[in-house]
Every structure is written in structure tokens, then in C-alpha cells.
Amino acid sequence: MAKLTIRDIAALSGLSKSTVSLVLNNSPKVDPATRRHVLAVIRRHNYVPSFAATALAKGSTRLIGMIVPGLSWHMVASINIGVAAVTERTGFDIILYTATNDRDYGPLIDRILTSSMSSGLLVVSHEQPLEPLVQLHQDGMPVVLVNTIGSEVALPSVTADNYEGALTAMDHLLQLGHERIACMQGRMEYRCCQDRYRGYLDALRSAGIQPDPELTKPGDFVPDQIKARSRELFAMPADERPTAVFAHSDVTAYAVMTAASEAGLRVPEDVSVIGFDDIESAAQIRPPLTTIQQPFVEMGKRAADLLLTAIRANDENANHENANENSGELNRERVSPDPVRLSMPTSLIVRASCGPVPVTRSRRGRSQTTKA
Template sequence: MAGKPTINDIARLAGVSKATVSRVLNHKPDVDPTTRDRVMRIVEEQSFVPSITATGLAGGQSHLIGALVPSFTWPFISDIMRGVAEVVGLTSYELVLYSINDRVRENDKSDILDHILATKLTSGLLAIIPGQSSKYVTRLHKYGLPAVIIDDQDLPGDIPWVGTDHQHGSYLATRHLIELGHRRIAHVQGPLKYLCSHERYQGYCQALEEAGLPLDPQLVFEGDFMQPTGRAAGNYFFSLPPEQRPTAIFAAADLMAYGIMAVAEERGLQIPQDVALIGFDGLDSSAHVRPALTTVQQPFYEMGRQATELLLSMLDKPRFSLRSSDAHLSQPSGIGRNGEQRQEPIRIHLATNLIIRESCGSPRRVPFSLPE
């Protein structure tokens, strides 16, 4: 046979359909043993290397899973993808990566996601923090493509979602600073267009309120999760009159905490002696800055793992069941217009973990209790 053999060639030589060849190659049980042997003999004779895409499409289902990712420069993307890859590696599926971020033009985003739907290359889609692309992912889901969103700037309307309990993590961070005796605690927010920024701010407010501490607007600064706005926040807080300065700062991202650290060093201030500091995200690098940063650790690996298991459970229910022992799983039901029971999309909120390191300082703790 001239040229590289295709699945069509194998089907013709074996006298069967492409779908049958696909079922043989994918080890499906409902194929006659004689037919299976004949197909495999021809595959071996022709040195045929099956295309995952071609065999999947011939059998009516692709064995590819798409992963829509933002910029690979984001520091936690590799941890999420490690969880995704570990689960996918236990299956016959393969991953296809699509990189898309908010700097891509709107028309281009739509074209990329329309291509995913039109080509039918993937059986399902994992959308990692899709941001402004959420509306396109929602459209794909409405057209019948199984999809799961991993965290996002807002909760999607009707797509299964896996994310972090941002509010409780921020509550734990602020409460820890209160327990250390701090009463003027500043907060550097993330961008207010993001849901998680509001949730982290709410956790901060909740801890202050429970301790009977007033919320001082002067101690709240809006950042963008990046190091430069951490520097801007540090310059602002450290320029306040001494009696108005915070004794502790809770930054809504580790990268912003790094910016605060840099400004403190430039101004001759010591962390934690002059100001205690906590970040959010739990980046690996936070253990190696000096002083090592106390931080709220997000379970990025677990987010990727559970989201992938959830997607696979939608594609192959007998094989996978969702393990949610370390997650808050919600699937509230409601009553539809015709009186039928209606299931809302699955929402999985994974717990955060407060990692206490040197940047908070003194082990002296003040009991945290509600005011009388």
C-alpha cells in the first residue's frame, strides 16, 4: 500500500466499517472475536498507527479532552494541569490544550471556541479560569458539549463548576492576625470586577465584625493581584501617619504581598517586627521569600483533579465517581415551570488551608472570641 495507511484503508481491507475498526482499536467488548482478530492482523500487516482523533470520530466519540487555559505564565496553571493530567493519564483519553486570554480579540475568542464545537475533536472541555470567554464556553455547553469550569471571575449560569472557598480562607487569615493581637489590619483587594475579590473581602470583613473591630475604609486598597499594585499599596499604607498605619496587612494574592515586602525593605521596615503580612494563593515561591510568607493555600492540584473526574463522570459514568470528601459539593434542586424536579448545576467549593510562616511574627496569640 502506497503511503501511510488510514483507518479507511484498514476498514476496506477488513471488509468492515470504520466504526468497527474504531471499536476494535479502543478495545470495546461488543466485537465478534473473529472480526477482531482479522482487523488486528491487518493493522499489524500494514504497520498502522491509529489516530486518536480519527478512531474516536469513527466510533462516534472522540477520545480527546480539551483544556482551555489562560496564559501559561500564570504561576498556578502548572499545578492545576498536573491534577488534570494525572487523572487523564489513567484513562484512554488524551489532552488537547487551547490557550486563550483576555488580550485575545473577542472575535478571535469566538472563532477558537466555535472551532472546538465545529470540528468535534473533543468529547468534553475543561475551561480553566476562562474570564471573559465564559460566555463562549456557556454557548458550547448549551450546544451539547460537556464542559466543566475550573474557578472563574464569576459563577457560570448552568455549567458544572469547581473552585475555592475564598471567603472562608480570607476569614481564617484575618482571624489569625487578630489572634496575634493586631487591631489595625489592612486589606489589599483584588480587582473588584472579579467575584473572588469580593469573596476575599467579605471574609476579611466577617473576621473584623466577629471580633468587634471597626472596618476602616482607609485600610482598604484595591489592587489587581500583581506585584506592582502590591508596591503601590505598601507605599500608601507606609505613608500614613504613624498612629494610622496598619500593624498587619492581608493581601488578596501572594504576588501583591511580594510587592509590599519590597517596599517595606526600601523604607527600612522589618516584616514581621514592624508590620505582619499574609498573602493568598499558596504559591510555591512564598516558602522561599524572606521572611517566608504566611499564606492561604488554594488547592490548585485538587481543583484540576476533581474537575477532570467530574467531566469524565459526565462522559463515562460507570468508570468514574466524584470523590468529594474534602469538598463542599452542592447541587441544589428546584421546581421547573411544569412542576417537575429540576437539578441545578454542580458547584464544588474546595477548602483552603492557612500556611503559617515567619511573616506574621510573634507566636503570642489573643483568644479570638465574639464581643460581649
């Protein structure tokens, strides 16, 4: 069973390659009857056009590149599910570039671009320099960032609303009566962590509480450091010690809880801990973690939608380009408008790691800086 070509199908159905190609491309100018006939032949012989030939002739692949950091993150997995959900009903396939963080991905980008292997790029990354992507985008390749915001690059993106999420987390704690609330930070180079920290600070302030610098600790997403910093927190005199901690990620929260338990503190009786992410195990650990859920699957979907739209716009443009010869300007215009930035709402998932402020500790004072 040698692979069938369009020529075979043409012969088999007594028509020309052109006609077969037209039905393949849903051209309206083909007679309904012959179209049915051709389709039948195609189906009967299980013919699928050569991917490479189609790509070459059309000048565009139906592939979208997806650059991800090492897949170890729950996030990436969920995002991919969302992306796959939309691409799978569009005929696009996704080609995966795993950018190990220690590798410079400049060359990778070059290859992606110039080999014209993909017609668009989805980028999930925190670590990588974004400039090459901006360049790419300016050269006309659709690019969208998912859950990645480098400073203020001019690229479309979809993220969770980290600021609002932090606010929500803090409100939960505040409503439980907590006032001395610590913040265990993630990597502050990440925009998402900066936003979470801003939320932390603002929530405190609008509750009339002056943030205590002593209560902000750099955890950097490394478990050992988080534990060490937590120990400092929990070693404070009982009346200075935070009664709650807002952790910048679930895994960070785990480490905080471990440290708490090692310090002989119970969660949530002695100290409340709230996370961020809502990874799979958050419901499974003891106590089940109260956390802010990021809508990764949804984010993946929206990002894919955005990208597909851009790709289609690109195609349209390419079509009109011949008719309309001032395309150079069109091009420039297409790129410059402010990129869309989608910010998806998070949700508070209440489980058991946060409780009311310990009675002996409540009403101690109005400010975090109040000392005994």
C-alpha cells in the same frame, strides 16, 4: 514502514476488519481466543488506530479542550498537572487553547464547538466573557470552569473556597493579636477577590472589630500600584498604621513587603503580611511567606473528573437516543439541574512573615477605627 491500517491487521490475523474493530473496542462478543490472537498481532506490529478515522466513525474525539489564560500563572501550571493526572489514564488527550487576554475568544469557541474537535471543555480564565460558554453548554457540550467564577453563570465549576480561606488568614492574624489589619485587594471584578474581601470583613466583624475603610486598598494585582498603596498605609502615624496586611495574592504580598522594607519597617517585627495562593517562590523569599494555599492540583483533578463524567453521560445518552425518541426533552432536562459547584478547602501555610502584634501597639483599643 507505511502506516498500518485495520485492513492490514485483519489480513495479518486472517480475520475481517469487523472483528478487529470489535476487539479494538473491547466488544464482549468476540471469542477470547481470537481476541488474544488479534491483540498479539496488533502488539507485534505496533498498530495504533488512526485517530481521525476513529473520531469520524464514532462521531466523537477523545480530546478535551482546555482554555487557559496566558500560562504565566502558577495556577494554570498546577491545575494542568491535576488535569493531566486524570486524563492520562483515560485515553483522553487535551488540546490547549491559550486565550491571550486581549483577544476575543468568541471565534475560538465557535471553532471548538462546531468542528466538534473536542468532546468537552475545561476553562481556566478570569477575563473572558462566559456567555458563549453557557450557550455551548446548553447545546450539549460538557463544560467545566476551574477557578473561574463569573457572577453566577449556570456552569459546573470547581474553585477554592476563597471566603473560608480569607477567614482562615484573618483568624491567624487575629490570634496573633492584630487588630488594625489592612487589606490589599486584587482585581475586584474577580469573584475570588470579592470572596476574599468578604472573608476579611466578616472575620473582622466577628472579632468585634469595625473595619476601617482607610485600611482597604485597591492593588489590582499590579505591583507598582500595590507599592504605592502600601506606602500610603505605612506612611500613617505609628498608632494608626496597620500592624498586619492581608494580601489577595502572594505576588501582592511580595510588593507589600517590598514597600514595607522601603519604609523602614521590618516583616514581621513591625508589620505582618499574609498572602494567598502559595506559589512556588513563597517559601523561598525572605522572610518566607505565610499564606493560604489553594489546592490547584486537586482542583484540576476534580474538574477533569467532573468533565469526564459529563462526557460519558453524554455518550450514554447518545446511545439511548435512538431507542428513546423523546430525547429532545431528555436533553433539556440534562442541562437544567443546578450545576455542581465544587468548593475546595484551602490550607493555612504558616511560615515567617507573620508575627505577634508589636508590643507597643497591642491592646490599643478594640476597634480598627480607634484613633490615638
